[in-house]
Amino acid sequence: YSYHQNVDADSIIEECRIGGKLGLGGVIIDDGWQTLDAKRGYAFTGDWKPERIRDMKGLAARVHALGQKLLIWYSVPMVGEKSEAIKQFRDMTLNYHKGFGAYILDPRYPEVREYLIKTYENAVKDWDLDGLKLDFIGMFAPGPKTVLTAEDGRDYASVDQAVDRLMSDIMSRLRSQKPDIAIEFRQPYNGPLMRKYGNMLRAVDCPNSAPINRKHIVDLRLIVDNTAVHSDMIMWHPDEPVESAALQILNILFSVPQISVRLAEVSADHRQMLGFWMKYWHENTDVLLDGEFQPASPSHNYPMIVGRTPEKYIAALYQNLVVSPGSNAPAKIDVVYAKPSAGNVVMQFDDDYGDANIRIYDTKGKLVSSKTQSLGAGAHTWVIPPSGLLQINRISK
Numbered sequence: 001y002s003y004h005q006n007v008d009a010d011s012i013i014e015e016c017r018i019g020g021k022l023g024l025g026g027v028i029i030d031d032g033w034q035t036l037d038a039k040r041g042y043a044f045t046g047d048w049k050p051e052r053i054r055d056m057k058g059l060a061a062r063v064h065a066l067g068q069k070l071l072i073w074y075s076v077p078m079v080g081e082k083s084e085a086i087k088q089f090r091d092m093t094l095n096y097h098k099g100f101g102a103y104i105l106d107p108r109y110p111e112v113r114e115y116l117i118k119t120y121e122n123a124v125k126d127w128d129l130d131g132l133k134l135d136f137i138g139m140f141a142p143g144p145k146t147v148l149t150a151e152d153g154r155d156y157a158s159v160d161q162a163v164d165r166l167m168s169d170i171m172s173r174l175r176s177q178k179p180d181i182a183i184e185f186r187q188p189y190n191g192p193l194m195r196k197y198g199n200m201l202r203a204v205d206c207p208n209s210a211p212i213n214r215k216h217i218v219d220l221r222l223i224v225d226n227t228a229v230h231s232d233m234i235m236w237h238p239d240e241p242v243e244s245a246a247l248q249i250l251n252i253l254f255s256v257p258q259i260s261v262r263l264a265e266v267s268a269d270h271r272q273m274l275g276f277w278m279k280y281w282h283e284n285t286d287v288l289l290d291g292e293f294q295p296a297s298p299s300h301n302y303p304m305i306v307g308r309t310p311e312k313y314i315a316a317l318y319q320n321l322v323v324s325p326g327s328n329a330p331a332k333i334d335v336v337y338a339k340p341s342a343g344n345v346v347m348q349f350d351d352d353y354g355d356a357n358i359r360i361y362d363t364k365g366k367l368v369s370s371k372t373q374s375l376g377a378g379a380h381t382w383v384i385p386p387s388g389l390l391q392i393n394r395i396s397k
Contacts, residue, residue, distance in 0.1 A: 002235050002260045005032030005040070007052065009059045011264075016066050018263040022271070023278035026069030028133055028184070028258070029053070033072055043101035046079035046086060048119050056127040064128070071131035071182060072123070076116060077139045078102040089115070094159065095143035104139050106146075107162040108154040117170050124178055131182025134170075134198070137163065138189035167197040184230065187216055195227045202230040202258070210234075210251035211301060214318070217255040218295045218302045228289075233260035242269040243340060246363040246387035249277045250338035253316055254288050254305050257281065269364065273387075276365030280389070284334075287314050296321070322379070323347045333392040337384040344381050345390055351377050354397030363387035 003011065007029060016027050033053045035044040050056045056072075063070040079085050079093070080102045092112050093103040105112045123129055140163045142148060148157050156162040174181050183198035190201040201224050203216035213232050220229045231252035236245040238261075249257065259274070266274070281288065287307040291314075294306035303319035312332040313325045320343075323335055327350040335345050353375040360369040362385045372395065373380075384390050 002233075002262055003032070005035070005038045005052075007032050009053050009055070009062070012053075012059065013062050013066070014264050015262070016063055016068050018271075019259070020066050020068055022259075022263070022275045023282050024068075024259060026071065026130065027063060028071045028073065030073045030133070031075070041099070041101045042075055042078045042097075043080040043082040045075050045102055046083035046089075048074065048123070056123075056129075060128045060130075069130035069182070071133055071184065072129060073133040073135060074120065075102075075136045076134050077104045077107075077136055079105055085115075092153075094141065094146055097139070104141075106154070106159070107140055107166045108150070108156040108159060110155055111153075113162070113166045113169065116166065117173055120170060121173055121177065124174060124181065130178075131184065131200075132174075133184040135186065136189075137167070137185065171197050186232075187220065190220065191223055192225075195224055198227075200228050200230050200256075203232040203255070206232050207235055208237075208248070210247045211318070213248075214251040214305075215301045217252060218298075218305065221254065221293060222295070228256055230256040231258050233258045235261045236270075238266060238270075242267075242273045243363050243386035245270055246273050246277065247338060247340060249274065250316060250336055250387055251318070253277075253281060253336060254293070254307060256289075272364045276361075276363070279365075284312070284314060287312050317345065325349070327351055329353060331394040335384070335390040337386075337388045337390065339386060341386050342383060342388075345384050346379055346381050347392075348379050349375060349377050352397070353377075353394060355395045357393045357395060358382065359391045359393075360384060361389040361391070363389075 012027060033050055034048055036051050037044050053059055060070045079089055086103060089105060089112060092106050092109045094106045096103050107113055120132060140159055142159050150157040182200055184200035184202055185194050185198045186202040187204035201220055203213055203220060206212040217229055217231055234248040234252060236248050287309050291307040291309045294308065295302040296304040304321045305316045307314045311330055313330045314334045315323045316336040316338055318338045323345065325333055337345055355372060355374050358371050358373050359367060360382065362368055368385060382390055
């Protein structure tokens, strides 16, 4: 994402090579692969020919050779005013978006639906793709002059029903050729209904805004049951202190992270920090993603988020709140201290917790403190470095 539209195959492979060592499992190529135009906007969308990355199949093979997955982006409803496709579909559109330089296709026409479905089928088959990022679906909407009747070539009166038919047919036909295909949607056009069309629901764009990313992630997790929730693509300035950069990651730990800094260009400290937290994420997905999910205080944008299993309790702390693991606290307790300066973590035990090994790490994974401590009922306090980690492992009770 940080490459904007100026992306090339060799840079993608280098990012995958570095990302694989850091625990990343795939790459999503966003807008830009399909056009040499780099002026932003969507005037050239709709033809979906890989002008910038001409050997997409070869790129997929190189990505797969690194043990990773490849997904590419499509703007589903748009057909650009400078595309070849607009000649065929100009009279099968809902409206024109001047700012994008593109028309919005009308999915009530079977020709439109078949064109889109065939485009995705061919891409997945011919290029050996692992998934698609299907974007802007929320723009399928009738305009003030849209005639809501099933006539003149339209087989649906309702745009919404036609979108449902389009998306259902896309998924049916793609899954028939690749049962495990990954399909990403993003806010605001995701929610319970969208779960039947895709398996990756992503927080809406909020670059460099960690608290908003966190809020969007939690909002999604509360409505989509067990569908995978992904963060918006995170980035940070290359000159940021490592503790500040880490906040981007700590705010998305309860999702599938999408990392979009240029890995080949980040500092050694940033890369070490990223490696530490990605390793932590992989080791704790059973708690972070699949455990009991307990976000606190929605009206305050979830200042603490807890994941819990019978064996482990993880609290990510974004404001000054007391951590209370409750009675019968698990034998392993982690507190992710997601704050930019050192400070106190206060933990309240309802009953005698017993003897425990207490470890404190900085944000690059360096052990800064280790001791054995008896933790009786009541409050206990530890000083944690910025963007650091407190781990409590019970020895005996």
